[in-house]
Amino acid sequence: MEELAQVKEKIKDFILELEDKKSIELFDYLAFGKMLRAKLIFKIAGFNKTSLELSAIIEMIHAASLLHDDVIDEANTRRGQESINSKYDNKTAIMFGDILYSKAFSKLALLNQEIANIVANAVSLLSMGELQDVELSKKFNNSYDLYLEMIYNKTASLIEASAKSAAILAKKNIQNFALYGKNLGLAFQMIDDILDITQDSQTLGKPALLDFVEGKVTVPYLFLWQRLEDKEDKKILENLFKKPLEQKEQTWIKQKMQTSKALVDSINLAKKLGLEAKEAIKDEPNAKDLGEIILAMIDRDF
Amino acid sequence: MEELAQVKEKIKDFILELEDKKSIELFDYLAFGKMLRAKLIFKIAGFNKTSLELSAIIEMIHAASLLHDDVIDEANTRRGQESINSKYDNKTAIMFGDILYSKAFSKLALLNQEIANIVANAVSLLSMGELQDVELSKKFNNSYDLYLEMIYNKTASLIEASAKSAAILAKKNIQNFALYGKNLGLAFQMIDDILDITQDSQTLGKPALLDFVEGKVTVPYLFLWQRLEDKEDKKILENLFKKPLEQKEQTWIKQKMQTSKALVDSINLAKKLGLEAKEAIKDEPNAKDLGEIILAMIDRDF
Numbered sequence: 001m002e003e004l005a006q007v008k009e010k011i012k013d014f015i016l017e018l019e020d021k022k023s024i025e026l027f028d029y030l031a032f033g034k035m036l037r038a039k040l041i042f043k044i045a046g047f048n049k050t051s052l053e054l055s056a057i058i059e060m061i062h063a064a065s066l067l068h069d070d071v072i073d074e075a076n077t078r079r080g081q082e083s084i085n086s087k088y089d090n091k092t093a094i095m096f097g098d099i100l101y102s103k104a105f106s107k108l109a110l111l112n113q114e115i116a117n118i119v120a121n122a123v124s125l126l127s128m129g130e131l132q133d134v135e136l137s138k139k140f141n142n143s144y145d146l147y148l149e150m151i152y153n154k155t156a157s158l159i160e161a162s163a164k165s166a167a168i169l170a171k172k173n174i175q176n177f178a179l180y181g182k183n184l185g186l187a188f189q190m191i192d193d194i195l196d197i198t199q200d201s202q203t204l205g206k207p208a209l210l211d212f213v214e215g216k217v218t219v220p221y222l223f224l225w226q227r228l229e230d231k232e233d234k235k236i237l238e239n240l241f242k243k244p245l246e247q248k249e250q251t252w253i254k255q256k257m258q259t260s261k262a263l264v265d266s267i268n269l270a271k272k273l274g275l276e277a278k279e280a281i282k283d284e285p286n287a288k289d290l291g292e293i294i295l296a297m298i299d300r301d302f
Numbered sequence: 303m304e305e306l307a308q309v310k311e312k313i314k315d316f317i318l319e320l321e322d323k324k325s326i327e328l329f330d331y332l333a334f335g336k337m338l339r340a341k342l343i344f345k346i347a348g349f350n351k352t353s354l355e356l357s358a359i360i361e362m363i364h365a366a367s368l369l370h371d372d373v374i375d376e377a378n379t380r381r382g383q384e385s386i387n388s389k390y391d392n393k394t395a396i397m398f399g400d401i402l403y404s405k406a407f408s409k410l411a412l413l414n415q416e417i418a419n420i421v422a423n424a425v426s427l428l429s430m431g432e433l434q435d436v437e438l439s440k441k442f443n444n445s446y447d448l449y450l451e452m453i454y455n456k457t458a459s460l461i462e463a464s465a466k467s468a469a470i471l472a473k474k475n476i477q478n479f480a481l482y483g484k485n486l487g488l489a490f491q492m493i494d495d496i497l498d499i500t501q502d503s504q505t506l507g508k509p510a511l512l513d514f515v516e517g518k519v520t521v522p523y524l525f526l527w528q529r530l531e532d533k534e535d536k537k538i539l540e541n542l543f544k545k546p547l548e549q550k551e552q553t554w555i556k557q558k559m560q561t562s563k564a565l566v567d568s569i570n571l572a573k574k575l576g577l578e579a580k581e582a583i584k585d586e587p588n589a590k591d592l593g594e595i596i597l598a599m600i601d602r603d604f
Contacts (some may be wrong), residue, residue, distance in 0.1 A: 072393045091374045099431035105407045106422030120408030127400035128322045
């Protein structure tokens with residue numbers, strides 16, 4: 001069986017242990033996506049019994065966090081499928097999230113004490129990040145530092161913890177892999193934020209510029225705001241924040257992002273973080289393999 | 303400082319470690335109540351550095367579960383205070399719950415592997431129990447077995463895990479203390495369910511017979527339903543389920559519970575479970591102390 005299919009199978013085994021009909025039913029509606037975290041773990045620690053278990057645990061935690069995120073964002077879909085909060089209700093999504101989290105922690109406890117501590121800490125950070133995301137969306141945030149802290153917590157912390165944990169299993173340099181995971185995670189989130197602007201709504205499967213409409217001032221908007229020298233323009237951008245955008249307003253934003261180079265510099269920043277991730281593990285025997293994950297992420301059609 | 307005050311202080315220390323302003327702010331709005339689980343741990347394992355830490359972890363987990371419960375039940379108050387989902391919003395309550403859970407698990411991981419596994423399993427059960435509670439409330443549940451399974455999961459599992467974990471710390475008989483905790487937990491929930499019927503709404507701080515109005519067919523209703531021999535009466539009871547109750551309907555229920563002895567037999571069942579809990583640890587050197595927790599719980603003004 002293919003590696004990622006085995007991860008899914010392992011998660012199903014964990015859930016079957018609960019002997020809970022409802023949880024088994026709900027498992028089928030989890031959308032696992034590309035399983036970046038599991039892939040990363042296998043690239044670092046190889047594919048074996050323990051790394052398979054760790055991957056299943058981390059993907060379960062990621063799935064739990066998405067269940068709670070979808071409740072918070074009132075999302076109806078997740079990766080093109082109807083989300084569990086929409087198909088069932090918020091109660092079901094919250095509690096199934098708790099079931100997945102706690103099952104993952106009970107397995108972690110048996111796996112490795114140090115890893116259990118690292119991963120649980122990352123879950124604290126990602127929950128804090130989710131709250132910060134909501135908080136920052138209340139008004140126009142023009143602080144890059146606050147944005148960076150939030151995406152580190154919300155996205156990079158669990159990817160960092162995955163890389164670190166895999167390095168512990170493989171007895172590799174923990175610090176280097178932590179840095180690799182952290183920068184990979186930051187780049188990953190920035191690219192996600194950039195694609196929200198550059199890709200058409202059909203490719204994305206959601207409305208164009210949705211982040212900004214929902215109050216998320218991501219890195220291209222931050223750069224744009226900083227570079228708009230005309231006070232009037234700054235005001236226009238601030239006024240468009242968190243509102244449905246007409247076609248000509250969308251065009252205005254996109255054109256300003258081109259002329260100010262806010263967009264291209266955001267892409268370059270994400271690439272730079274990707275290269276820093278590569279740099280962190282350049283002396284590792286499988287540096288080429290590890291670099292490929294980053295390349296696959298960076299070389300996108302923006 | 304008094305023991306339970308030290309538990310609160312320890313929880314605050316854990317939260318301060320997160321260096322998250324929002325979490326520190328939210329800590330002040332947690333309603334800790336009587337801290338039954340912490341008390342239980344101290345009675346079993348004595349008061350020392352490790353048992354204090356375990357108590358803080360378990361009370362944090364309990365607080366997290368209540369945050370999510372309040373979102374699910376759309377509750378506005380918790381122990382006479384405004385609940386966090388009401389004071390802030392559902393998002394905040396869900397994420398702060400996740401922060402408390404994950405911080406508790408990261409501490410558990412460092413404390414003791416076996417205990418970490420036991421407690422995490424209990425959290426899976428309590429989340430399953432919460433979903434079962436919602437599920438059972440959809441229509442009139444007349445199965446005592448389903449009720450018992452649900453209250454074991456929802457309430458008794460974490461009390462059982464607390465007693466078991468404390469026994470591990472104190473190197474006492476794990477099985478006996480698990481049984482003690484389980485029966486104590488079941489009795490505790492049943493008594494809570496009975497008080498919803500026998501106490502006036504002022505004492506309870508919530509409307510009378512609220513459980514039944516909300517669709518919860520607790521043990522006194524189950525016994526009543528079983529004992530109503532007249533098919534008409536059974537029908538009346540089923541029809542009152544999950545509806546606002548007029549005064550005369552409330553009186554009808556209460557009278558039928560008296561004449562059928564459904565109420566007194568529910569109380570006796572809870573007492574019997576309490577005595578079974580006592581029996582489980584009767585050979586322990588501090589059996590008297592451990593029995594007192596149960597007595598304090600059972601000898602209530604019904």
